[in-house]
Amino acid sequence: MADPAAPSDAELDVLKCFWRDGALSAREVQDRIRDRLDWSPSTTRTVLERMRAKGLLSRREVHGVVVYASAQPKVAVIGGLMKRLSDLLDLDGPLPAAAFSGSQILDAEDIAALEAVLAADEATSDGEGA
Structure with a gap:
């Protein structure tokens, strides 16, 4: 849901x-x-x-x-959307934030922060199954 x-x-x-x-x-x-x-x-x-x-x-x-x-940082919102897409596609890992380097709303700092959010989420997901 x-x-x-x-x-x-x-x-x-x-x-x-x-x-x-x-x-x-x-x-x-x-x-x-x-x-x-x-x-x-x-x-x-x-x-x-x-x-x-x-x-x-x-x-x-x-x-x-x-x-x-x-009220929410754009990196958090976009990271949540990327996580949903990754889950929907049953990907083994997170989508690479670098794929959005041509974005008009994400600058290099945002992309780096997005990579960190996705990596932290991936580490948390890996730890849950252990």
Whole structure:
């Protein structure tokens, strides 16, 4: 069964906005996703609140404007997705994070951190079966 806190594809599109630009208002998110997701402003606000309930976003008020931000580090979210894909494919080891070196949202530091997360997860998985 899927992890209820795992982001959906649409939620990943929204998270990428935060990973690229930092904290954003619902209107700013709406402006950034308009071309990819044909959502009304009220749908965008609803999705942002659902993502907050899932622990994917945080919310605060800045000068009277509600602003959201990613509550999970992008490396942790992407590492979780890679682990799910690896499990789905019944791979013997983790997917190599270096495969994402052409990513527009992961820099070299992120890829190194992702490799460390995946290696630590692999070491933990190996230890569980012992």
